[in-house]
Amino acid sequence: MLAIIVIIAFFGLIGVMGFVVYRQLQKTDPTKMDTSVGDNISSAQEFLPFEDIRDKMILLGAHRYRAVIECSSTNYNLKTDGEKVMIESSFQRFINSISFPITFYIQTKVIDNSKMLEALKEEIETSMKVFPQLKEYGSLYFNEMAGLSSYIGNNKQKKKYIIVPYDEAVNLTDLSDSEKYEFSANELRNRASIIVEGLSGVDVKARILDTKDLAELVFSSYHKDNYTHVENIVNGEFLTLLTQGENNHLEKMTEDARLDWILYEAQMRIQTELLNAQVPDFMKKTFDDSIRELDVLRDKTSGYYKQRDVAYNQSSDLIDNEGNNSANSIQE
Structure with missing residues (x-):
């Protein structure tokens, strides 16, 4: 009797293990894998x-x-x-x-030139109707523009x-x-x-x-x-x-430097906000004149950063000249 119970328990254990293995194999079946797609999702949005x-x-x-x-x-x-100091300030x-x-x-x-090339192709085709003798040139130009990225390496x-x-x-x-x-x-x-x-x-x-x-x-x-x-x-x-x-340039800026910086910033704002806007040519000339007048005003008032740049360039030129003269003397 005990042997019969043991045999039944043994086959029962084998049956349970078989069922577990079967369920695991079902989960790994590619045709029955869970795609985690819910019925309540209506769009990729x-x-x-x-x-x-x-x-x-x-x-x-x-x-x-x-x-x-x-x-x-x-x-x-x-x-x-x-100019770097003024930009940082x-x-x-x-x-x-x-x-x-x-x-x-x-x-x-990656640069997408498809729209540009499509518009260029239309312009070339329109031009060919008026100037058919330039067909070969138009085709060559289009091919060059299409391969521009490879030519410049970027x-x-x-x-x-x-x-x-x-x-x-x-x-x-x-x-x-x-x-x-x-x-x-x-x-x-x-x-x-x-x-x-x-x-x-x-x-x-x-x-x-x-x-x-x-x-x-x-x-x-x-x-x-x-x-x-x-x-x-x-x-x-x-x-x-x-x-x-x-560096905290604003903290240690002198009055002369601050005045020159303000005038420089005014030049930059005219150039950035006004000259790049869609305005008539005579207005652009007025803006150009304003920038030049501000430049003259910088020279008259302090020209703090401009003077420093000039002094730096002059000292650099002097060092270069002295270095060249010394080199020439050694060669002689």
């Missing part, structure tokens, strides 16, 4: 970390919004020592004046952005959702305008991205043709042209 893009804003949900500003570059390394004052957080975002992506495009947030609308408990939206949109536009105006003082052209540009930026962030930008992060390329701002 639900996987994205934002609700919508409209009115020049990215809507993150829960009354959180983002505006994005595209910024140009300034040739910092080509500036004189005096203007940027320092700009950063100190901001009362809300911002994020600097640098995006590197098909990457690096753009700089500043992301401006507004998350405080959740605290406006007395307003409706639509009122919170309107209030947030106005506040975000004001913040972005402050950034654009502040950057003009350091000769950086900035513009607030519209809805179409925002959609393109987000799309390009999710669809990159390659991942070579990771190497740029590792080797520090993204940080090579960023200054640390270790």
